[in-house]
Amino acid sequence: MKKTLCFKLYKSKKNKCLHKKIDLGSQIYNYSIALHKRFYRLYKKYLNKYKLQKHLTKTKKRKLHFKNLESQAIQDITDRIDRSYKLFFRNCLRESSFFQRGDDSKPSSNIIFDEN
Numbered sequence: 043m044k045k046t047l048c049f050k051l052y053k054s055k056k057n058k059c060l061h062k063k064i065d066l067g068s069q070i071y072n073y074s075i076a077l078h079k080r081f082y083r084l085y086k087k088y089l090n091k092y093k094l095q096k097h098l099t100k101t102k103k104r105k106l107h108f109k110n111l112e113s114q115a116i117q118d119i120t121d122r123i124d125r126s127y128k129l130f131f132r133n134c135l136r137e138s139s140f141f142q143r144g145d146d147s148k149p150s151s152n153i154i155f156d157e158n
Contacts, residue, residue: 066111070098071119078123091124
């Protein structure tokens with residue numbers, strides 16, 4: 043059984059560093075998603091997690107503010123992106139096992155979306 047705790051971060055001087063790290067994490071997340079889209083548009087291939095992590099390591103040298111976020115946090119961001127892409131394509135691009143009306147001999151080749 044999973045338990046979740048909910049906290050509200052109020053704006054104060056003590057939380058200033060934490061807010062900066064959260065904003066930086068969202069910037070890296072958006073940068074990674076844009077990189078995924080660009081890579082797929084150019085090469086029609088999937089960008090795996092390790093190539094993305096390698097690229098972000100090189101990017102940290104060019105974009106110095108990326109260094110303010112720890113490497114474990116960046117690895118967690120890339121893990122989450124990789125997991126979400128894998129789940130999306132696994133659930134959405136399955137062939138249906140339903141038979142078309144009037145034709146009982148073969149299943150249809152329609153693509154269905156799981157709502158689970």
